[in-house]
Amino acid sequence: MTMQRWAKTRNTEHQLLGIVRDVRRRWRMRQLIQGVAVTLGIGFAVFFIATFGIDRLRFDDGAVLAFRIVLWAAAAGLLAWFVVRPLLRRVSDAQVALYLEEHEPSLKAAFLAAIERAGSPDARSGLDARLLEVAARRARRVDRGRRVERDRLRRSTAWFAGVATAVLLLALFGPAFQGTAGSLLLSPWKTADAANPYAIAVEPGDALIARGSDQLVRAFPQGFETDEVEIAVRRGESEVWERYFMTPAAGGAAFEILLFDLDEPTDYTVTSEGVRSTVFTIEVADLPYVDRIDLEYRFPAYTGLSPRTVEDGGDIAVLRGTEVRLRVTPTMVTEAARLSFDGEEEGTALEPVDGAFETSFTVTGETFYRIEFMGPGNRFVIGSPDYLVEPLDDQPPGVRISEPGRDTRLSPIEELYVEVEAEDDFGLGQVELLYSVNGGEESSRVLHGTARGGTTQLSGGHTFFLEEFGLEPGDVLSYYARATDLRSGGPGGGTESSDIYFVEIRPFDRNFRQAEQGGGGGGGWGVLASE
Template identity: 30%
Template sequence: MGTRQAFPTELMSGARLFLALSLGAIALALMVYPLRTLRRTRGISDIEKRAPDFDGRIETYDKLAVQSEEGAGKPSPFLGLLAEDALNLARRIPVSLKVPNWEISAPAALAVIALGALVWFAAVGPDNWRYGVRHLWAGWVLSDTLPPQRVVVNPGDGAVRLGGDLFIDARAEGFDPAEAEVFALFEGSEDWESAPMLTGEGDDFEFTFFAVREPLRYYVVSAGVHSPEYSIEVVALPRVRNVKLTYHYPRWTQLETDITDPGGDISAVAGTQVEVEVTTDQPLNGAELMVNGEVLAMTTAGAVATATLEVEEDGEYFVSTFFNEDPVRLTDDYFIDVVPDNKPVVNVIRPGRDWKASNIEEVSVRIEATDDLGLDQLDLHYSINGGEWSAISLDVDGAYTLSEEVLYLEELGKTVGASNLLDLLMENEQSAEPETEAVVSSLEPGDLISYYAEARDRDTSERTDLFFLEVQPFDRSYSQSMQGGGGGGGGGGQQQDEISQRQKEILLATWNLIREQGEQTGFQDEQQLADNAQMLSELQRTLAEQARTLANRTRARQLTSVDEQIQTFVESLESAAEAMIPAADRLVDLEFDQAVPSEQEALQHLLKAEAVFTDIQVSFQQGGGGGGGGGFAGRDLAELFELEMDLEKNQYETESPASFDRVPRRKLTKPLPSSRSLRAGRKASPGRPIDNNP
């Protein structure tokens, strides 16, 4: 309270009186009252309470002694014996039991803490607190316990243009007032006028005189402390007719020079050079630009003044001229707003979804990218069967680009072998017959091309969703199994792409985690990211176990010896399961970029297995019924596939249409939840359906 009111004498005197009364009350409570109680009771009950071993001896002795004195007779013969017995007990009782250490140390510690706090406030505490403590305790003896107290006012004496605004800023030193008041006397008026000042930044107070047309005198009062009296002159200065702004943007924005006429507030990206040109109705006697408290000299030529400022941070600026060598405002404040550099926006609008094509097709990919300032780079990235990413640079021009790139699958097929060319050459050095055929190999049914687009500006980049091109046979084989026969039912048609679809969802969810990983802002985001990664890892391991179980069951039924296609199907499943394990490990470690290649490889093996499975079904259906071995193998494999993938059915309740004995079936595992329900699930881009069919 003292700091708020500049330590007035009345308040400090009352505080000292209250302090003295408080100390007196404490002394009375801690010393006088206990001594009076001790005289009245002689401490007998307290001693008996602290030392129970006396067992009432002292109290009994006291009563007998009092009775003897009141009866004026002979003292009781037991007094001496009782006193001797009590004395012997007292010698065996330690002093610390009679007066515990804590009853001395605790008050002493509190006193030391209180004294230390008092010394700290008086010596090194906050300024106003330090002076306040000194003045409270010693101000009645010493005269220099208070700091210099004053109210500092800006601009003090000065001048303002006719009709301009006058901004007053006041700051208290040596005390911390809660309010301040400005007093003003205008020319031609006899009475001082007053108005409360507004609280500004920090401990400052602010007030604005609007449209000043007469000279005035003013001062500020706060907590009884008066500032000096200041004078403001009103002068007729040149009037600003126009402010013209010329924006010279940084080169990286790729923006042309822009002119705003008339101008005022500035809005531009950081690093922009803005030329401010001020035109007045009269020639200027010098001018300056005040930008966020810094002065920039302006070049004057008659009635035109120019200066260039660089946009670095939000703030404000104004233009001043000179009157009697003092700066006088010509304009009000104009704001400076730094425009953020937002991320680019990029979308794949054709095909805009996952696509299936033969290995000789040409797939057109159309990409749209925009940026608020300008694109630096636009790339189409693709990977074949989980291999290394390749990039195709697309042309960009300005802030909007619509580019189209054709993927020639027949040509891309050649790069499948070419990517391993170095390994082949090293092997050929040790072999007499170079294997050059691998370099010109083509894509096969079941191969997978993953691709996405990435747009970059100066500091940031943005990726699209991950899309897939699945290679399908141009002309499906309808040849019968070499074992002949065929027949019967056999399900699995609806479930044949179930396992690859689940793997695709895990891959897409991982891709979205990569995109979200750079956007996390706090512990909760990091924890949610880790939780999603853990869940995806568990889903990946579950899917690997399903693929491995299906392969093992197929081998256990000796179906691989019946048809080479079934052998290829099983090997593809086993390869997919092997690729899923390192992917799951990478997910747990939050190494999403390293998990994607393994997930892509697993998906490619699954697609190959499903392509082979489709051929097996075709061969089985074209067999025309009957009981051939190939027909039984195809039907048995179809039912196994359906049984493993259809997690909605209870395997114990599903009747088998097979005409032969089967191995015992395992209990149904918990259904695999779709990763689309996760926060890390696939985000549908505008215009992009989540669809796997062309």
């Protein structure tokens, strides 16, 4: 019996100590979950602030380094304080028992007393054994202490799940800069330049130009929008950087500035919104450059226009389809020259003629062109600024009836003088007056034919003798003018008509009065035209 009692008491001790271990384990688990949740929440807040700061400072190297230090120091501090420190805390069996007694008053201090006596030689006999049995029985009534941490563990787990979900959603659907800056923060081996989404592309970058020529500089902000772009220029040996604002280019995708009269090496860099390009250098040398460009325009044949010469020109704005002949005179003797359009890597060779160079091309679309000359080392160098080529579309003609310019009521024997005005940007084709009686078949009177090519403005008239139509009261004569241009095809151009007017035939007995008409007699028509 003594051995059985001893074994029973020992088993009770193991049960009580097992309860203590379970309560301690669940307490540590709750501390771990809470610590990880706090670390994750605060850590991500620091992470977001760091990425925002890097983005606002446009991925500056110093800012990236500083925020890296702050983020990693914060992460280490949070883990040490909220995760490692609670787990390293030593909690005795008596402290766990007291913790259990505080949360389960029904134990009535029996559990704490039993744990304090457990393991002693006297605990296996007498009153101590009885105490152990009472404590074990009361512990079973409170589900072996599992109720103590159950609700708190569930709340901690829910809190952790909520924080983790929020962090995940922000990571997946947060602002774009968060991913770029975040990868830079979490990868110390990455450089800021490699991950920086903000940059300013600059054309031409480093360049070699003729001494005293001009240079167009274009800047293309990448990854951000801005209204102001500034260029800093340092000329020759000067230590002073001159700053100028660049103007938006057509289309708004770029900014540009023309640097005039560069006769010494020039450094420049472009900045905007905290983003800075690298420093580029424009070297100058005694190189060939455009002295003058003479242009000859040969318009499409349908216009009937004579060729036109523009001396010392550059920009081109002519009718689409016009052949442009260029004669380029350089500032110094050079072996070769070529014509390059926007986007071309290699241009078209120009033909040398009496110390100058000639070529031709047809204007089909908007673009830019420049001249390049052979320079030192058999390398082509830029010999002119970029000139604009702008095609003009042939617009439809305009036509109207200026006289009488309204509906009228006449008797069957009166006369009606009609005057037509027409114009076109490059040349009128046919101008005619069309009319019909009571909506019948239309008839036409041609005021200007295509044989008179090159006419851009016209004023012509025609007199209707109403008695020739055999009209009766109640009949209606309608008329309008129509004009075409000389274009045979392509964009723009075409045919246009004037407003339509009506003449109502009234009876003789209604206050008949012969109208004075300015067109004269004879049923004829007259035309005044000007180029």
